[in-house]
Amino acid sequence: xxxxxYFYAFQAILTGCSAGGLAMIVHCDDFSARFSHKVSVKCLxxxxxxxxxxxxSEQRSFRSLYGGVVHLQNVRQxxxxxxxxxxxxxxCFFPAELIKSIHTPMFxxxxxxxxxxxxxxxxxxxxxxxxxxxSCKDNIRNCNSTQIDVLDGLRTTMAxxxxxxxxxxxxxxxxxxxxxxxxxxxxxxxxxxNSPRLGNKTIAEVVGDWHRGRTQGVKEVDCKYPCNPTCNxxxxx
Ligand SMILES: *[C@@H]1O[C@H](CO)[C@@H](O)[C@H](O)[C@H]1NC(C)=O
Ligand SMILES: *[C@@H]1O[C@H](CO)[C@@H](O)[C@H](O)[C@H]1NC(C)=O
Numbered sequence: 001x002x003x004x005x006y007f008y009a010f011q012a013i014l015t016g017c018s019a020g021g022l023a024m025i026v027h028c029d030d031f032s033a034r035f036s037h038k039v040s041v042k043c044l045x046x047x048x049x050x051x052x053x054x055x056x057s058e059q060r061s062f063r064s065l066y067g068g069v070v071h072l073q074n075v076r077q078x079x080x081x082x083x084x085x086x087x088x089x090x091x092c093f094f095p096a097e098l099i100k101s102i103h104t105p106m107f108x109x110x111x112x113x114x115x116x117x118x119x120x121x122x123x124x125x126x127x128x129x130x131x132x133x134x135s136c137k138d139n140i141r142n143c144n145s146t147q148i149d150v151l152d153g154l155r156t157t158m159a160x161x162x163x164x165x166x167x168x169x170x171x172x173x174x175x176x177x178x179x180x181x182x183x184x185x186x187x188x189x190x191x192x193x194n195s196p197r198l199g200n201k202t203i204a205e206v207v208g209d210w211h212r213g214r215t216q217g218v219k220e221v222d223c224k225y226p227c228n229p230t231c232n233x234x235x236x237x
Pocket of ligand 2: 200
């Protein structure tokens with residue numbers, strides 16, 4: 001989604017969720033370059049921080065899947081050159097690499113236990129053919145302690161990947177521990193009394209503060225599931 005007034009724009013924000021969030025990361029600086037320097041341009045990525053991690057059968061099945069996209073669409077041309085000098089193009093297509101070379105201020109909203117990443121990256125069907133994970137993938141409340149430990153690896157890896165953002169002024173992130181995908185698109189997760197909160201602030205509040213430049217962006221990773229009581233009312237999308 002693009003919100004801007006073409007003739008008198010003084011602020012522009014590019015945002016996208018899920019695969020659209022990834023596409024937005026790829027194009028954020030290009031988008032920004034289309035405006036004059038007087039315009040404040042920012043990017044908001046929701047549930048697009050897809051990680052390049054092994055699944056539970058120790059395969060990088062998602063990286064293989066992505067490899068197909070990178071080749072089919074000839075994505076290489078838009079990938080960061082410094083990444084391409086020592087990594088495969090497919091590795092450079094993941095947000096953890098992309099963000100290192102982005103200059104436009106960005107805010108990253110993601111769950112550390114994003115159901116879409118759990119289903120497609122950590123526990124794809126090929127990795128758990130015996131159905132033992134089905135109910136856990138369906139709802140995190142059904143996961144046993146061993147499974148929760150595995151899922152927590154996603155949150156930990158995400159926190160590590162976001163360390164490069166700590167030094168980036170005007171950036172922020174909100175990584176909660178709610179089992180929810182795409183939290184900026186529905187009022188219930190974006191800004192309601194049932195919304196997930198970090199430091200008692202909703203996503204809308206922290207993104208609003210960041211967008212208006214009132215404060216340094218919030219850079220917060222939630223505690224381990226199931227520590228956050230404000231997640232209770234969220235249903236997995
Ligand atoms: C959790 O479930 C998995 C898959 O069914 C099983 O392998 C594991 O032993 C279980 N762990 C506990 C603590 O029950
Ligand atoms: C959290 O925020 C809500 C509404 O913004 C407020 O009513 C409540 O007092 C706050 N709680 C704490 C512990 O600060």
